[in-house]
Amino acid sequence: MPDVPARARIAKRIFHAAVRGLRVRVHLPGGRVIGGGGFGDPVMRIVRPDEFHRRVGAHGLVGFGEAWMTGAWDADDPTGVLTVFARSMGTLVPPPLQKLRRWAVAVRPADEENTPSGARGNISRHYDLSNDLFALFLDETMTYSSALFEPGDELADAQRRKIDAVLDSAGVAAGTRLLEIGTGWGELALRAAQRGADVVTITLSEEQRTLARRRFEEAGLADRIDVRLCDYREVSGTYDAVVSVEMVEAVGERYWPAYFAAVDRALAPGGRACIQSITMADDRMRAARDTWTWMHKYVFPGGLIPSPEAVDESLAAHTRLRVVHRRDFGPHYAETLRLWRERFLAHADAVEALGFDPTFRRMWEFYLAYCEAGFRSGYLGVSQFTLARRVR
Structure with a gap:
């Protein structure tokens, strides 16, 4: 060269x-x-x-x-x-x-492989930065995934609408035994418990678990929500519904079979799952699968955004589950990211006060702008996949 x-x-x-x-x-x-x-x-x-x-x-x-x-x-x-x-x-x-x-192009470092120990390290590098940092640009629900807007919505309203759409797709109601793979900061588990569901929610982030636990206790719902520091591969038991919001992108292609098999294994007969994921076109995904990008290096190590076709193929090859409904809403993610970036820039002094230097602040602005551009251009999408067992 x-x-x-x-x-x-x-x-x-x-x-x-x-x-x-x-x-x-x-x-x-x-x-x-x-x-x-x-x-x-x-x-x-x-x-x-x-x-x-x-x-x-x-x-x-x-x-x-x-x-x-x-x-x-x-x-x-x-x-x-x-x-x-x-x-x-x-x-x-x-x-x-x-x-x-x-x-x-650079190839992915071996230490970013999403083995059980590697996944903990990859998640920690992003989600354990600082709960206070995320609170500066997220809304009151502390939801870190695409919202689902209707005219006149504030961001928190649109986030709750998205969460309700996930819970509705999975059939979550009073008495439902629900497994959530990827706790975030707990808003989905809270809304599920408010419906009367009994929730087990798992995360690999110590910071997220600490704040989520506090939120559950303050809401008086800690008796309905069990938040565990746990890898999806370690889940045991069966549940009436399984949900997972923007977690599969961090799993890595090599481990998609294990991830979807874990969902299948956890789902009781007759149950439904809803998986929300960022998506990209299949040809773009295949071109990117072995490369190491700016996003991997600085923001999300170890992941790969799947295509809808890759989701279908993994389900067909490794589970009894099939996609029975898909909701696509990529433009809503562009709007979500626009609002996050506005909030982040408006709180620049507070970000600095938390100890994040100017290079980090430019990095984070670029990350949010880069992602927003992906959705505005149509290069990226986001979908909610409703899964159920195939009928023989």
Whole structure:
């Protein structure tokens, strides 16, 4: 492969050629503007071109994100810029160079493998950052997944609507024995217990379990909710319903069979499960399955977003379950992320007071903008899969 200066020159040529065909304006030092955008289109500012091209040339999209973190490029509307790029992900790199992709992208580190011990470490790296940090940008429900909006909704209303849709899909009512895989900070378990269900909810995050437990006690529902520090592979017993919201993305492709088999094993005859997951197109998923991205390195180690086809295939090969209904609502995630990013930026001083430095704050802003762009462009989706046993 070319050396670092040569890769930087190649990255510069590819980047300049790519943006000529995109509705984005790229401002360079000295006043030069490139790109196919006009007035009103998103503006990207390359602050330190040599560093920007060196990082992109050396590390591709990982370097692109790192260049934002260091301030080598900037934008008043990073979501707008990233949405333009996301809509053209398949054509940004010329086809002849795409054939070199497997030599140019980083492979996943072995220590991010989602073995039982590895999964605990991967989850801890994100969810154990600080309950106070998440509280700054989440709403009062402390729900960290896509909301489901109706006109006039506040974010908390839309989060409760999403949770109710999951519980309804799984048939959760008074007397239901419910298993939740992935506690979060406890809002789903609380709403299920308020319906009269008896809940076992599992998490690998110490921080989440501590806060969830406190919330259950304060609501007077601790006798109905058993929150356990437990891997999904360790679950025992059977339940009338199983739910899991945006957990499967963290499992990793190698362990999807074990994850879905655990759901199947836990579900009593006649029961239903509802799994909410971020999704991506099958061809994109297969192209990304062995790569190590900026998101893996800095935010969510060890995971892979499944395609709907991958969910169907894993269920068919390893369980008695089938998808009997699917609700898709990707645009709702874009709105959820927009509100999270607004809240995060509005609380910049409080984030700093918690001890998070400027590089972390730029990283987190990029993460939220990057994800929002994925949903706004249609590159990503989100679905609720209702599962039931196949009829023989």
